[in-house]
Amino acid sequence: MPSSQYYHISKIMEMIISLNPKSVLDIGSGFGKFGVLCREYLELWDGRQKYEFKRRIDCVEVFQQYISPLHQYIYNKIYNNDILDIAQELDIKYDLVLLIDVLEHFEKDDGSRLLRTLLKNNECILVSTPKNPSPQKDAFGNIHETHKSAWSPSELSSLGNIAFVRDDISWISVISLNSNVISNYNENIKRLRSHGKLPLETKLKRFAKQVPGVADTYKKLKVNRK
Template sequence: MASSFINQVPTIIHLVQKLQPVTVLDIGKGFGKYGFLIHEYAGINNTKKLDSSKSLRDLSEITIDAVEVDADLMLPHLSQFYRNVYFEDVLTLYPKLGNYDLVLMIDIIEHIEKNKAIELLKHLLKTGSKIIVATPIEFFEQELYESPFEHHVSHWQKKDFDNLGYLNSQFFSAGAIYLLSNEKLDVRGFGNSVIKKFRRIVRAIKNEF
């Protein structure tokens, strides 16, 4: 999806900061905002002087590749953020890709048939990647940018991810963010983290008075 829900952006960037990846794969990168924001908030060493002759990609300590099926989104600024942009269907590309610390699937999984997406997730987890998936809570038809790739073909709920690996999730008004991994993660401030549970308890106690 070229664009996505604006209110999920801070949570996703917070997750990336906490996970501290060195290599990232951005599947369905759209306009490239996550490439830019990950470099800004998680990749740039702000104790060092910036070299204005270098691209943001080269200044960052994080390497980001992207996958995009829609050639209309082959935008000139993307080379500033991404080392490689693969313009190919991820379902044919993923067996040829290397391993990544973190994979982003932000408002993309609903554009893939469910059985094929499950196989993709299994493969990524098998390679050791952590995966952030963001998807709408409700299924709805979509027509954007006159693009055949913007149609929704699957609807995802928490139960669809339950048997894939360790799962953490957080919901907001229109969508859900899922964190999948091969190991149990307690990301402070996200989903079922201990600190988040503690804050919920404190709020509940305050509401009693």
Template sequence: MNVTWLEREAVPDAIAERVQLADVVLDVGPGIRPQKHVFPLIHICVEPFAPYIERMRESVGDDPRFVFLNSTWQDALAKLPDKSVDSVFALDVIEHLEKDDGLELLRQARRLARRQVMIFTPLGYMPQDYGDTDKKDRWGMEGGYWQTHRSGWEPGDFDDDWSFVACKRYHEVDENDQPLDEPAGALWAFLDLAQDGGTGDAALGAQYRRLRGMYYKRRARRLLPRWMYGGLQRLKNR
């Protein structure tokens, strides 16, 4: 089993090295925070709790890359054809599902992804209960049902095609942002389905940076006053 154990401070670089570039991303259960590991041309967010979608809409503004689907993952993923997206992200998702449902999500993600599936979840079971219907989630919203933990995950729950980055002491606060007695672990799981599009692919990386630069240039031209945009362009060309 391919598991890389790291200290907390070493995790970000290790994750960045493993995430593959993608033009079309399916982001399952993002809550109020769409994934930020890659910058796709199309970013599909599947979120069952409508108030979370409204919060995401506020944060991304009129960014045309985003498509928001107010749906459960079961309904949304069942409607998508095989190999219809480059990458599937499910970050802080499967621990909120019963184990059988989580395994089905992994199967569906494999079916849909052309390039990569990335999962992030606590290492093992991390208690988090919103059984009190009056209890707000950590963002002060009514999403407690969706934030309750129903399963725990370790590398042995995945098949041999997956690789992992793991940290034994990662989560330092609970759902109320209170310090834990002992830090809890975290697990990143990667299913690589195409080997030619990772961050080490220089040609694809250059294309990715060029497209990203073009996108921001178009947005700046549209949103900034003409005098400000012109001034920035003159500074850039000096």
């Protein structure tokens, strides 16, 4: 279906925010959910007070019927192709390639070849694939929805430098041939998580500097606490 599990959205977005990519390729965009979330949290949360898009976010969606006006608004470019046919020909080196609930739809040989091509030509990839894919044939009239493979952490780890996120249902990881990308990611995600443990007053101070109107709310709270 043109969707993916909802339970790992917060984990994946934490990873994307920690990577802070200036360009993203969303492969198998489906309904366009992660394109929307990337626009929101990479664009609207970067401190600017202007409603405009500065980052490049493209998508690949092989099934024409999934492409909607939402895609036209969110994505800079839409490739209505099979990624296996165009991965080697893309003329952009993306900071981040998303393969979210996509890898299991490829035969193992095709999937391995695709991963290696993407890693060679782009900065890093974010993979989320179920540990035990359910039996699935076509859905919504789309034969590409068929589940064809299951992947192990050792298979993913053999591709390059990798960082996993703990999850009971899926293998979720960031992979790159550049060890610095993974090192920076690990540092950034630690910093992001530690920020969540800050005292309320510190959080409000930092938030107030970025969002209009919050500064006044913070001042009122501070006065009331006195």
